[in-house]
Amino acid sequence: MSDRQQGFDTLQIHAGAAPDPATGARQVPIYQSTAFVFKDAAHAARLFNLQEVGFIYSRLTNPTVAALAERITHLEGGVGGICCSSGHAAQIMALFPLMMPGCNVVASTRLYGGTYTQLTQTIKRFGWSAKLVDFDDLDAVKAAVDENTRAIFCESIANPGGYITDLDAIGKLADEVGLPLIVDNTSASPYLCNPIKHGATLVVHSTTKYLTGNGTVTGGAIVDSGKFDWGASGKFPSLAAPEPAYHGLNFYEALGPMAFTFHSIAVGLRDLGMTMNPQGAHYTLMGIETLSLRMRKHVDNAMKVANWLENDPRIESVTYAGLASSPYADRVPRICPNGAGALFTFAVKGGFDNCVKLIDSVELFSHVANLGDTRSLIIHSASTTHRQLSDEQRAAAGAADNVVRVSIGIEDADDIIADLDQALTKALA
DSSP states (O other): OOSOOOHHHHHHTTTOOOOOOOTSSOOOOOOOOBOOOOSHHHHHHHHHHTSSOOOTTTTTHHHHHHHHHHHHHHHHTTEEEEEESOOOHHHHHHHTTTTTOOOOOEEEEEHHHHEEEETTGGGGGGGGGEEEEEOOOOHHHHHOOOOEEEEEESBBBBBTTOOOOOOHHHHHHHHHOOEEEEEEEETTHHHHHHHGGTTTTTTEETTTTTOOSSSOOEEEEEOOOOOOOOSSSSOHHHHSBBGGGGGTTTTHHHHGGGHHHHIIIIIIIHHOOOOOOHHHHHHHHHHHHTTHHHHHHHHHHHHHHHHHHHTTTEEEEEOOOOOTSSSTTTHHHHHHHTOOEEEEEETTTTTTTHHHHHHOOOOOSOSSSOOOOOOOOOGGGGTTTTTSSOOHHHHHHHHOTTEEEEOOOSHHHHHHHHHHHHHHHHOOO
């Protein structure tokens, strides 16, 4: 084919995949193998010296998983990608080459509850810390950065409220302070948002969600933009100084834009073992083939449901950024030009108790701790995913007691609305 840039719909099917050279199989095979035979001793040495790209051991690299990483990388517009066992693993993997004991990350207050806990509690065990700031307050974000800060972290479309981060402004700030910007693009998917175009250094995903799209497997991914100068500040010795964990190799000096990707495989996956299994990768590859088709329907349905909820007297407020009334509506065409996603919250009159009654009354919706499924999903975040936070923290994250989170699926929109209608009638009776 010519060198012309292929469109998203083509890349989501063909990127990272070609007919299997051994069998001619058109779909990417599931390479269910622990290890891969070396041609000879010299071949093995070249692989371990990172002088040649190939497969060694499935904890590090696997052909099925590599095909998935390449496909996601193409869709995000990066230079390299790594797949791992979950979205939480992807976040740790993204931070791993950047952080040392005593270092911190500046993160948005609007985060998924599990991420909030991971950053404020779990990473303390590594000697790392996080400063959580309202990312609408750029001065506060900049003030939070100190000499020990090694990254800035946010979500493109924040879970649970569907808040859209001004990635242009945050990307510019990150560039000014000389730090990598890490963006969790799970709730948007690369079809709705490309964080790298707005200044992100690394993009992370829970591939469990929209990329797979059918609620079958967990997984995570990191995509590197290849644009960050890891050697400029001296703050990233794992990447831009001799790495003692890999016989003193200077990854940035040897591999340039691919330094982060190769470090994450050769050191991160090797030592942390957060490996994606090939069957899971296969499910996600198949899911991505219909990503754009699904996302269009997700967004269309979300707009209809959010508009209906906003006009229902039983509802206090709706957070969907696609609504004209949203304070973040102006960010949609700039940050998410294909739509504001399908994840948002709404506040139910009557508070906590009526939210619980609503959850117990739905029939079409599934009450699960997940999002991004073809099915419409619902959860009361304050009593589940965000229950470990204080009242103030839940409110800042968009998960107050009177709030229900929905992930709108691709069913008939009228059926989704009818289910919410009958559930609200029962809850507020």
